Amino acid sequence: MSGDLFATSSAATRIAQLRDEIALHNHRYHVLDAPSISDSAFDALVRELQALEAEHPQLVTADSPTQRVGSPITGGFDEVRHDVPMLSLGNAFSDADAGEFFQRIADKLGRDDIAFSVEPKIDGLAISLLYVDGVLTRAATRGDGSTGEDVTHSVRTIPSVPLKLMGGDLPRVLEVRGEVYMPRAAFEAFNERARERRERTLANPRNAAAGSIRQLDPKVAASRPLAFFAYALGRIEPEATWTQHTDMLADFRGYGLPVCPEADRAVGLDGLLAYYRRIGERRDALPYDIDGVVYKVDDIAAQRELGFVSRAPRWAIAHKFPAREEQTVVEAIDVQVGRTGAITPVARLRPVQVAGVVVTNATLHNEHEVRRKDVRVGDTVIVRRAGDVIPEVVSVVLDQRPEGLVPFDMPTQCPECGSLLAREGDEAVLRCTGTGICPAQRKESIRHFASRRAMDIEGLGDAYIENLVDLGYVHHVADLYALTLDQLLEMKRRADERDGVVPETVKKGKVASRWAENLLAAIDASRKTSLPRLLFALGIRDVGESTAKTLARHFGALDRIASASEADLMTAPDVGPVVASRIAAFFAAPHQREVVDLLRARGVQWEEGEPLAAAGPLLGQTVVLTGTLSALTRDEAKEKLEALGAKVSGSVSAKTKFVVAGSEAGSKLDKARQLGIPVLDEAALLALFAEHGA
Ligand code: IVH
Numbered sequence: 001m002s003g004d005l006f007a008t009s010s011a012a013t014r015i016a017q018l019r020d021e022i023a024l025h026n027h028r029y030h031v032l033d034a035p036s037i038s039d040s041a042f043d044a045l046v047r048e049l050q051a052l053e054a055e056h057p058q059l060v061t062a063d064s065p066t067q068r069v070g071s072p073i074t075g076g077f078d079e080v081r082h083d084v085p086m087l088s089l090g091n092a093f094s095d096a097d098a099g100e101f102f103q104r105i106a107d108k109l110g111r112d113d114i115a116f117s118v119e120p121k122i123d124g125l126a127i128s129l130l131y132v133d134g135v136l137t138r139a140a141t142r143g144d145g146s147t148g149e150d151v152t153h154s155v156r157t158i159p160s161v162p163l164k165l166m167g168g169d170l171p172r173v174l175e176v177r178g179e180v181y182m183p184r185a186a187f188e189a190f191n192e193r194a195r196e197r198r199e200r201t202l203a204n205p206r207n208a209a210a211g212s213i214r215q216l217d218p219k220v221a222a223s224r225p226l227a228f229f230a231y232a233l234g235r236i237e238p239e240a241t242w243t244q245h246t247d248m249l250a251d252f253r254g255y256g257l258p259v260c261p262e263a264d265r266a267v268g269l270d271g272l273l274a275y276y277r278r279i280g281e282r283r284d285a286l287p288y289d290i291d292g293v294v295y296k297v298d299d300i301a302a303q304r305e306l307g308f309v310s311r312a313p314r315w316a317i318a319h320k321f322p323a324r325e326e327q328t329v330v331e332a333i334d335v336q337v338g339r340t341g342a343i344t345p346v347a348r349l350r351p352v353q354v355a356g357v358v359v360t361n362a363t364l365h366n367e368h369e370v371r372r373k374d375v376r377v378g379d380t381v382i383v384r385r386a387g388d389v390i391p392e393v394v395s396v397v398l399d400q401r402p403e404g405l406v407p408f409d410m411p412t413q414c415p416e417c418g419s420l421l422a423r424e425g426d427e428a429v430l431r432c433t434g435t436g437i438c439p440a441q442r443k444e445s446i447r448h449f450a451s452r453r454a455m456d457i458e459g460l461g462d463a464y465i466e467n468l469v470d471l472g473y474v475h476h477v478a479d480l481y482a483l484t485l486d487q488l489l490e491m492k493r494r495a496d497e498r499d500g501v502v503p504e505t506v507k508k509g510k511v512a513s514r515w516a517e518n519l520l521a522a523i524d525a526s527r528k529t530s531l532p533r534l535l536f537a538l539g540i541r542d543v544g545e546s547t548a549k550t551l552a553r554h555f556g557a558l559d560r561i562a563s564a565s566e567a568d569l570m571t572a573p574d575v576g577p578v579v580a581s582r583i584a585a586f587f588a589a590p591h592q593r594e595v596v597d598l599l600r601a602r603g604v605q606w607e608e609g610e611p612l613a614a615a616g617p618l619l620g621q622t623v624v625l626t627g628t629l630s631a632l633t634r635d636e637a638k639e640k641l642e643a644l645g646a647k648v649s650g651s652v653s654a655k656t657k658f659v660v661a662g663s664e665a666g667s668k669l670d671k672a673r674q675l676g677i678p679v680l681d682e683a684a685l686l687a688l689f690a691e692h693g694a
Contacts, residue, residue, distance in 0.1 A: 008056060008059070011052050011055065011056050011059065012056075012059055014052060015049060015052050015053065015056070015059055015064075018045055018048060018049040018052070019049065019063075019064055019065060021045055022042070022045050022046060022049065022065045023065060023162070023163070023164060023166070023256075025037055025042050025045070026065065026159060027162065027166065027256050029042075029159075030159040030160040030227070030258070031160050031162075031256060031257075031258045036666065036667070037666075037667055037668075038650040038651045040650065040651040041651045041652075041667065041668070041671070044651075046065065046066065049064070049065070049066055050066050053066055062135070062163070063135045063136070063163040063164045064163075065163065067156075067163075068156050068157050068159075068163070068222065069156075069157050069218050069219060069222045070153055070156070070218055071153075071218075072153075072216050072217040072218065072219075073153055073216050074216070076216075077149035077150055077151065077214075077216075078149070078150040079147050079148075079149065079150070080128075080138065080140035080143075080147065080148050080149065080150050081146065081147050082128065082140070082142075082143075082145070082146055082147070082148060082234070083175075083234070083235055084175075084234050084235050085145045085146050085311075086126060086128060086142040086143075086145050086146075086148070086177065086234075087145060087308070087311055087312055087313060088145070088311055088312055089121075089294065089312055089313070089316055089317060089318040090309075090312045090316075090317050090318070091292075091317070091318050091319075091320055092317050092318065092319040092320065093320055095273055095276075097317075097319070098269070098272060098273065098276070098295070098317070098319050099269055101295070101317045102114070102268075102269040102272065104314070105297060105306060105314070105315065108305070108306060108314075109302055109305070109306075112268060112269075113267060113268060114267070114268065114297060114299075114302075115244075115265060115266070115267045115297075115298040115299065116265065116266050116267070116271070116272060116295045116296055116297060116298055117244075117245040117246045117249065117263065117264075117265060117295075117296045117297075117298045118263070118264050118265065118266045118271075118272065118275040118293060118294070118295055118296075119231055119260055119262070119263040119264075119293065119294045119296070120260055120262050120263070120279055120286070120290040120292075120293055120294075121290055121291055121292040121293055121294045121318050121320075122179040122181050122229055122231075122260065122288060122289075122290055123181065123204075123205065123206045123288075123289040123290055123291045124179040124180050124181030124182070124205070124206055124209045124210075124288075124289075125141065125142075125179065125180045125181070125206070125209045125210045125213055126141070126142040126177065126178075126179060127139055127140070127141060127142075127151070127155060127177070127178060127179070127180050127213070127228070128140045128141075128142070128148070128175055128176070128177050128234050129155070129161065129175065129176045129177070129178070129230075130173070130174075130175045130234075131165055131170075131171075131173070131174040131175070131176070132172070132173055133170070133172060134164055134165040134170040135163070135164055135165075136152075136155075136156065136161065136162065136163050136164070137152075138150060138152050139151050139152045139154075139155035139156070139161075140152075141213070141214070145311060149214070151213050151214065153218040154212065154213045154214075154215060154218050154220070154221035155180065155213065155221070155228075156218065157218050157221045157222035157226075158180065158221070158226045158227065158228050159227075160227050160228050160258045161228050161258075162255070162256045162257060165255040165256055165257070166254070166255055166256035167254055167255055167256070170255070171236050171237060171238065171240070172237050172238065173235065173236065173237040174233075174235075174236050174255075175233070175234030175235040175236070176230045176232070176233065176234065176252065176257060177230070177231065177232040177233070177234050178228055178229050178230035178231050178232070178257075179228070179229050179231065180209050180213055180226055180227070180228050181205060181206070181209050181226070181227055181228070181229070181288050181289070182202075182205040182208045182209045182212070182224065182225060182226055182227070182288075183205075183225060183227055183287050183288050184205055184287060184288060184289055184386060184387055184389075185287060186224075186225035187202065187204075187205040187208055188389060189225075190202060190208070190224065190225070195365055195366060195368070195369060195428055196427070196428055197428075198368050198428050200372075201369070203394050203395065204289070204324075204325070204384060204386075204394065205288070205289045205386075206289065208224065209226060212224040212226055213226075227258070227288070228258055229258055229259060229260045230249075230252045230257040230258065230259055231249070231259070231260070231263070231294075233248060242300060243299065243300055243301065244298045244299060244300065245296050245297075245298050245299075245300060245303070246263075246265050246298050248300075249263055262279060262282075262286070265298060266295075272295050272319070275293060276293050276319050279293050280321055283321060283355075284386075284387045284388060285387070289324065289386060290321070291318075291320060291321055291323075291324070292318045292319050292320035292321050293318070293319050293321075294316060294317070294318050294319075295316060295317055295319060296313075296315060296316040297315035297316070302315065303315040321355065322353075322354075322355045322356055323354075323355065324354065324355050324384055324385060324386050325354070325382050325383065325384045325394060326352050326353065326354045326359075326382070326383055327352070327380055327381065327382055327383070327397060328349045328350045328351075328352035328359075328380070328381065328383055329349065329350045329378070329379070329380055329381070330347045330348070330349060330375060330376070330377055330378065330379050330380075330381055330393075331348050331349065331350055331377070332347075332348040332377055333345055333346070333347055333348070333364070333370070333375070333377055333408050334346050334348060334415075335410070335411060335415055336440075337414060337415070337416050337432050337438060337440035337441060337444070338441070338444055339441060339444035339445045339447075339448050339539050340431070340441070340539070340541045341414075341431035341432040341433070341434070341435055341438065341441050342429045342430075342431055343366075343367075343410070343414070343421055343429065343430045343431060343432060344363060344364070344365065344366065344429075345363075345364040345365070345366070345367065345369075345370050345408070345410065346361050346362070346363055346364060347361065347362045347363075347364055347375060347381065347393050348360065348361060349361065349362060349381075349383060352383065354383060354384070354385040354391065355385055355386075357385060359383055359385055359391045361391070362381075362383050362390070362391040362392050362393045363390045363391070363392050363393075364392075364393055365392070366428045366429045366430070367410045367428070367429075367430055368428045369428075370408050370410070371407075373393065373395060373396060374396060374407065375393055375396055375408060376396075376401070376405040376406060376407060376408055377405065377406075377408065378401075378402055378405045379396045379397070379400075379401055379405060380396070380397040380400040380401070381393045381394070381395065381396050381397065382394040382395050382396075382397065410430060414432035414433075414434055414438055414440070415440075416432070416438055416439055416440035416441075417432065417434040417437055417438035417439060417440065417441075418434075419432050419433045419434030419437070419438060420433050421433070435589075436476075436589070436591045439469050439470070442469055442474075442475065442476060443465055443466055443469050445476075445477065445539045446465050446468075446469070446474065446476075446477055446480070447462060447465055448537070448539045449477040449480075449537045449538070449539065450465070450480070450526075451537075453533075453536065453545060454533060454536050454537035455526040455529060455533060455534075455537045456526060456533075457480070457522050457523055457526045458522045459518060459519050459522050460480075460519065460522070460523070463495060464491065464492075464495065464519075467491045467494055467495050467498075468483070468487075468491055471487075471490070471491055471494065473487045473491065476591075476595050476598075477537070477538075477595060477599070478595045478598035478599045478602055478604075479598075480523055481523065481527065481598075481599065481602035481603060481604060482602055483520065483523065485513065485516050485517070485520060488516035488519055488520065489512055489513065489516050492512055492515065492516065493512075526604075527602075527603045527604050527605060528605055528606075529604065529605070529606050530552070530606050530607065531552040531556075531557070531558060531606045531607065531608060532545070532548045532549040532551075532552040532553075533548075533606070534558070534599075534604070534606050535548035535551055535552055535558070535561070536548035538586070538592075538595075538596070540582055540583055540586045541582045541586070542578060542579050542582045543579065543582065543583065546574075547574065547575065547579060550572050550573055550574055550575065551569075551572055551575070551583075553639075553642070554571070554572035554573070554611065555572070555611050556608060556609040556610050556611045557608040557609070557611070558596065558606075558608065560611055561583065561587070562587040562593070562596070563587070564583075564584075565584070566580040566581055566584045567580075569583050569584065616643065616644040616645025616646070616692075617644055617645065617692055618641065618644040618645045618646035618657075619645035619646075620645070620647075621645070621646050621647070621657035621658075622646070622647045622648075622649050622653075622655050622656050622657055623641055623646045623647070623648050623649070623656070623657055623658055623659070623660065624648070624649055624650070624651065624652050624656050624658075624659045624660070624668055624672070625637055625638060625641075625648060625659075625660050625662075626659060626660070626661050626662065626665045626666070626668040626669055627661050627662030627663055627664050627665030627666070627669065628662040628663050628664055629660075629662040629682050629685075630662070630663070630682065631682065631686060637660065637685065640689055640694040641694075643694055644688075644689075644692055644694055651668070652668050652671040652672050652675065652677065653675075654675060656672065656675075656677050657677075657678075658677060658678040658679065658680055659672040659677055659678070659679050659680070660679075660680045660681075660682070660684075660685050661679050661680070661681060662681075662682055
């Protein structure tokens with residue numbers, strides 16, 4: 001009996017330790033964006049905690065990191081009355097509106113050196129989080145401002161929402177308000193996957209956030225990559241001592257709550273407008289959608305003095321950016337053929353300004369999406385442009401559909417080469433089957449080949465590629481290396497003619513020949529390349545830059561990759577069955593082999609080396625690098641270790657042969673010591689390299 005008690009109390013200690021450690025790493029990863037351990041080491045901590053909790057179920061508490069996803073709720077959402085109403089904000093749509101807002105405040109306060117907390121206006125869903133004694137006890141939506149819905153079960157699953165606040169000096173009750181949102185990249189990735197699986201896509205990140213939270217089953221929210229930013233106070237007990245809103249945000253950060261990193265402080269109207277422009281310029285580059293910025297009088301006493309009008313504070317306003325979604329009319333639907341034959345339907349639009357850019361085309365993704373959205377020529381549609389992703393048609397405005405519009409049918413043949421279109425397996429995309437003959441596929445693959453991150457042929461623009469293919473001078477990428485000066489001049493003459501420009505280049509023959517000589521020189525310069533660049537440039541499906549690098553490093557030579565079996569290919573890190581089959585299929589095609597042979601014959605060269613890990617004194621040994629090395633970078637050390645046959649891993653386990661610890665080595669070194677794994681310092685590593693001539 002006493003033994004059991006002892007076991008329970010030591011388990012309780014370890015459980016508490018693990019929870020703190022996991023919460024800390026979770027905060028570093030999801031809030032600070034500065035992880036300090038590998039994913040696998042983090043997973044190991046969670047697994048250890050799960051195992052202990054399974055053994056001691058009486059020790060499980062709601063604030064344990066293992067309890068983020070609970071059971072579905074039944075019978076709908078409970079109502080939550082907001083003790084302090086959740087207000088909305090007035091809007092400013094112009095600098096003049098913002099000026100009036102500022103002037104009203106300056107008049108009322110009798111001064112104009114007013115400081116503001118300035119924050120992006122996150123385009124998501126407003127949420128109130130209630131922490132009692134530091135523990136998240138309830139999360140609610142805004143609802144009508146006075147009554148919202150209890151969505152605790154969903155909000156708990158958001159990794160950046162702390163289940164427990166950090167720090168020692170916590171208020172007994174803290175109700176924080178903020179926005180739940182879906183980062184744009186996560187939203188795009190979610191839709192991409194949904195399209196592949198022919199499932200419903202989400203209209204925009206805001207709807208995505210709202211739709212994910214208002215679900216009875218918390219598994220839905222847990223499966224969606226949601227995040228949270230805190231920006232306001234609901235209620236606090238005992239009363240707070242903050243005098244400035246920005247100080248409060250700083251304390252929120254201290255509690256482990258995520259606060260938008262772009263939040264700042266600005267003084268005077270000039271300061272507000274400068275912030276508006278600064279954030280506006282960065283809008284497309286921010287990882288989440290914002291629809292404006294919010295100005296809040298920083299001084300809390302001044303906020304009180306200013307008070308409220310109806311449902312909005314007088315001391316704050318939202319200065320809006322141009323909308324990301326606009327309406328326009330579909331004038332035609334075309335299909336485009338990509339490098340790998342993928343057919344993408346594209347809506348040609350009546351030109352419309354969307355968030356500062358004129359949009360004339362929008363992607364409809366694939367046949368299934370056109371059907372699902374039922375987009376027809378003549379329809380009024382909502383177009384969305386966000387970040388640097390291609391504009392897309394979100395939906396049709398059905399009540400503006402004129403009579404007699406016919407549903408869109410995908411062509412059955414490639415519009416460029418007439419080959420049949422076919423689907424591979426149950427893929428959603430149709431592909432042109434004319435690989436090797438389709439001029440559109442050829443143009444796209446040449447464009448990819450010449451692009452900056454591939455062979456980097458400067459000056460070979462899209463229009464030129466188009467003409468070179470149409471004139472029959474270039475059939476495939478290797479033909480670029482057989483182009484003559486005369487051919488380039490002829491191509492340029494035609495291009496100018498087609499564009500309707502006076503063929504200046506013909507009048508001034510010298511200019512044209514200098515242009516052509518430059519392009520030939522750029523093509524020539526690209527002959528000297530590297531194996532990863534060449535591999536990427538070949539345009540093998542699903543072989544991006546990083547896979548190309550991995551393949552090059554693993555196999556060392558192109559011929560070894562070209563002749564490898566799928567099983568051999570899969571011995572390279574991160575190469576799974578799909579990528580392996582793509583590579584094998586590429587090199588099994590006789591015309592692709594011919595192109596590679598021609599590239600060589602026409603002087604394209606790259607360095608080749610030995611395959612990795614086929615030999616070497618460290619063959620089959622797993623090694624971990626940690627801390628900072630001084631004589632070489634971690635990547636260099638990794639490369640040398642791999643050249644000796646070792647596999648370099650990110651986390652220490654029982655299988656680790658040895659750990660190399662540079663200065664300031666942290667948890668990996670501790671773990672190695674715990675497991676009794678040999679540790680080498682930098683000098684020993686250098687000695688090892690010297691011994692083996694690495
Ligand atoms: S403050 C009393 N700050 O905008 C002030 N709101 O139109 C309450 N929002 O319902 C709101 N980012 O959902 C504030 N940095 C921010 C915000 C923000 C987004 C949303 C919020 C609110 C709506 C008001």
